[in-house]
Amino acid sequence: MMITPLEIKRVFSLLEKEHQPTMLEALKSYTPFQKVVMTLLSSRTKDTTTIPLVKKLFARYTLPADFIKASVSELEKALYGIGFYRVKARNVKKLSRIIVERYGGSVPDTFEELTSLPGVGRKTANCVLAYTFNKPAIAVDTHVHRIANRLGWVQTKTPEETEAALKEIVPKMLWKDVNKLLVDHGQRICVPIIPKCHRCVIREFCMYGKTQEL
Numbered sequence: 001m002m003i004t005p006l007e008i009k010r011v012f013s014l015l016e017k018e019h020q021p022t023m024l025e026a027l028k029s030y031t032p033f034q035k036v037v038m039t040l041l042s043s044r045t046k047d048t049t050t051i052p053l054v055k056k057l058f059a060r061y062t063l064p065a066d067f068i069k070a071s072v073s074e075l076e077k078a079l080y081g082i083g084f085y086r087v088k089a090r091n092v093k094k095l096s097r098i099i100v101e102r103y104g105g106s107v108p109d110t111f112e113e114l115t116s117l118p119g120v121g122r123k124t125a126n127c128v129l130a131y132t133f134n135k136p137a138i139a140v141d142t143h144v145h146r147i148a149n150r151l152g153w154v155q156t157k158t159p160e161e162t163e164a165a166l167k168e169i170v171p172k173m174l175w176k177d178v179n180k181l182l183v184d185h186g187q188r189i190c191v192p193i194i195p196k197c198h199r200c201v202i203r204e205f206c207m208y209g210k211t212q213e214l
């Protein structure tokens, strides 16, 4: 049976009550530029690795100009420990240059402009729009994709399909909350292999959860 907008609002308010800040919320005092960089760096890397690394990184490199000045090998060293750190070092340097040369040092705030930056894909761009610019955007990572399918809200194979399907059913005013609520839920309760349905506050709304004997 199709989930209604009212039920989705109820699910979100239940998740909100036990919400723990995600990485981008925990680091919300940083500048839009730093948020783009940290979002890019966080892909395929655990938050517990990314958070201390970016704090150290931004203590040393603050502005796009600082990343432009740094050599690639210097940046590789600073990023060592996160996934694909060599590629990311190059992308952060290139992206910094584009932000300075094309956008006068300010991060652009449209999906098209953001995805034209090196290393910035759909998910990163949508994260930046939602967390930095407070715009309606659904950033679908592995947690959002998995949970939306377990809940039975979508039946999709890829994050792109999930994003499109969620946009059809989630009220637009809640789009920016999808990532923060489901990522946190996916890290603590609806974990990848064996979800903790017995502790889940939204089980009554979940297709998978209802099939589990507790």
Ligand code: SF4
Binding pocket: 147, 150, 151, 189, 190, 191, 195, 196, 197, 200, 201, 202, 203, 206, 207, 208, 209, 210
């Ligand atoms: S009931 Fe289980 S599968 Fe459904 S959202 Fe909760 S933890 Fe995930």
